[in-house]
Amino acid sequence: MKNNFFNKPVTDIRSKPDSKSEVTSQILYGEKFQILSKKKSWVKIKTDFDNYTGYIKRNKFLKNFKPNKKIYKLKSTIFKKQNGKYIPTKNNLYLGSGISTTSENKNYLEYEKNKWVKKQDTQNINHSEKNFIKILKLFLNTKYLWGGKTAKGIDCSALIQIFFYYNRVFFPRDTKDQIKYSKKNGNNKLNKGDIIFWKGHVGLCINKSRFIHAYGPKKKVLIMPTFSTIKIIDKTANLKIKKICNIKRIRFVRNLVY
Numbered sequence: 001m002k003n004n005f006f007n008k009p010v011t012d013i014r015s016k017p018d019s020k021s022e023v024t025s026q027i028l029y030g031e032k033f034q035i036l037s038k039k040k041s042w043v044k045i046k047t048d049f050d051n052y053t054g055y056i057k058r059n060k061f062l063k064n065f066k067p068n069k070k071i072y073k074l075k076s077t078i079f080k081k082q083n084g085k086y087i088p089t090k091n092n093l094y095l096g097s098g099i100s101t102t103s104e105n106k107n108y109l110e111y112e113k114n115k116w117v118k119k120q121d122t123q124n125i126n127h128s129e130k131n132f133i134k135i136l137k138l139f140l141n142t143k144y145l146w147g148g149k150t151a152k153g154i155d156c157s158a159l160i161q162i163f164f165y166y167n168r169v170f171f172p173r174d175t176k177d178q179i180k181y182s183k184k185n186g187n188n189k190l191n192k193g194d195i196i197f198w199k200g201h202v203g204l205c206i207n208k209s210r211f212i213h214a215y216g217p218k219k220k221v222l223i224m225p226t227f228s229t230i231k232i233i234d235k236t237a238n239l240k241i242k243k244i245c246n247i248k249r250i251r252f253v254r255n256l257v258y
Contacts, residue, residue, distance in 0.1 A: 005030060069123065075150070095151070132163045176199075178197065183250075210224070
């Protein structure tokens with residue numbers, strides 16, 4: 001199976017080849033994937049980063065792609081050059097998206113014909129960001145969206161995964177798989193960087209008493225007191241903590257090769 005690279009800012013990955021089926025995740029610009037099968041206007045894909053499978057609309061995708069930059073802002077406006085001026089469009093590229101630059105000037109990078117982003121919004125493709133709190137806090141007040149993974153909307157497991165995706169380090173997409181992949185802490189004391197897992201929910205401690213998560217009932221990403229959050233989830237959803245794992249215990253090994 002040949003490699004393909006996604007060439008739109010973002011699109012939904014669905015559980016079935018039907019626009020009314022459940023959105024299970026999303027795919028970002030520059031993501032590598034393989035086509036498993038084709039069905040009318042749909043293709044079944046498997047993403048290279050996390051081996052996620054689902055359906056996206058059939059299209060002409062990039063075949064030869066060697067990214068040298070990636071988006072380092074929550075979202076980066078796409079510009080068009082007209083009469084020597086850079087005109088903002090209504091479209092954006094999103095955090096972690098890889099691009100292959102074809103031209104540049106002092107302030108802008110061209111990644112497709114007459115599609116430009118600000119140079120200051122990017123980092124080199126191999127840039128490593130170890131400050132996980134910095135990445136997660138970018139999404140504060142972003143709306144909760146089941147299956148989402150961008151500034152337009154994000155869910156709880158994607159909020160954790162996006163830190164790893166930016167660094168091109170493998171981490172599963174769904175909470176149930178994240179629980180299995182993560183190593184349990186040796187004690188139950190909560191500290192900075194602890195990921196707390198429930199059945200179907202996950203979030204991260206930014207310190208010993210505060211907790212960030214994409215929280216469905218509040219419809220956004222927010223920071224809440226950790227222990228009261230645990231009590232609220234127990235009371236409203238009847239869910240107990242399944243596992244606590246510190247983010248620093250997860251293997252930080254790059255897995256994407258272009």
